[in-house]
Amino acid sequence: MSHPALRARAVSKRFGPVNALSDVDFILEAGEVHALLGVNGAGKSTFIKILSGVYQRDAGSIEVDGQAIDCRNPKDAIRHGIATVQQHPELVGDFTGYENIFLGREAQRPGLLSRIDRAGLARRAASFLARFPVEIDLTRKVAEMSAVEREIVAILQALAGDHIRILILDEPTSTLTEVEKKLLFKLIDTLRAGGIAVLYITHRLEEVLEIADRLSVFRGGKLVATMPVADVKQQNLSLATLMLGQALDNVFPAKRDGAAIGAEVLKVSRLSSAGKFETISFSVNKGEIVGIFGLVGSGVDELAKTLFGANPASSGEMMVSGRSIRPASPKEALQSGIFLVPGDRRVEGLALAENAIFNITLANPDRAAGFAGFLRRRSNRRASTEFATRLALSPPNLSMAVSGFSGGNQQKIVVAKGLFADAEVYIIVEPTVGVDIGARAKLYGLMRELARSAGVIVISSDCDEVHGLADRSFALYKGRQIGVPSAEITRDGLLLAGIMGECRHV
């Protein structure tokens, strides 16, 4: 009798009072791509961490090819044929793709590189790549590779233990462009054809329909549904409804009310940063959201950094509420009334070891620390609690270290931190990467609220997000501004501007 590649029976896991997983029964077949879906905090990461030996289950059993296994650590899991590629794979930038794949972590030991058998390496590489062909040049250093090339190297590295049968991918496309995604999906197709079982966590529902054979939905730590993707398509089922347990109306809040538009809070004139972007001009009024759509490499990241004083402008002007400014550091930008909610919360957004209140109140030391310290603490807690409720933070425990929250919930904390800051201008970069669809609607609603008392700029590589949310939008393409902020631009017009640099009415 043939067994599934992996089977979990009644797997449960608690973290203190939180039931992260309850009685999960799950089957992963060889040669299938199986998507794991669920809102933030539903239990997806906990589940894959148990499968990959990072966490220990409290109850239940796991079988690989019909044999019960027990993984005390990730090495055990790899021994049983289960490899995992994390969201931000750790590769050695100075090594080539080949070296990363075949020397793996071992290569980080000093002196080892000089002792390796290069001819043997090349032989192994050739036979391995005959099994999993990829269209990238693996002789280049990883530091010079694009996001998708690094992702592919990380996947090949995970598979380089020859006996790997199960590959777990944690949101592999969260930082990839459309074109890059295609390259990754091609590799996943090859893996599937080679009989590898791929377990794939994603928040991008359209991807599930594109790449997965079956999907499973987690809700509140329980596995609530498993089904073939073909059924979802045929019956036109709503994955968002399945994940949330309820139907979701339009995720975007209503656009601005013309009467509520206030004074100009930011004016940017012919702003340039040499080699990154040139002559960008736009203004933002209190009461509105201005959207800037740009793909990775378009200059949007650098523009956000320049507005926030973290990347110098080479020419041009900025004014906040009529005052001319030229922020030379984020601190100066904050003092001028500009606040940035960064896209990469891990690097720039959060003090992970501190609790949620600390993080939320961090950006506004005056407001947070006032002379009546005790009262302040109380009001900080009250304000933070209010934000946590409005964002549906899960679990709603503000004293917990931020590292204990799921990725999407960490993103909510970054936004709450911005809400606490009382700025005149908010720059919000990639606000919903890794955020589930229900929380996304809440975040959008909050941004609209923010725009009542401030000007908001939303910068994103998701065209639908920019178009759905912003009152006026334009695109950046290869460092150039395409079009002026317009309320009339169509979604397709904005898309064309951002991916081709064309300014057309479509």
Ligand SMILES: Nc1ncnc2c1ncn2[C@@H]1O[C@H](COP(=O)(O)OP(=O)(O)OP(=O)(O)O)[C@@H](O)[C@H]1O
């Ligand atoms: N190390 C931990 N300590 C305490 N609680 C944790 C820990 N890891 C996860 N949890 C809790 O377990 C629950 C499930 O979280 P998990 O990270 O598995 O969700 P997720 O579905 O992966 O969410 P996301 O999409 O946001 O990554 C959440 O309530 C989370 O706060």
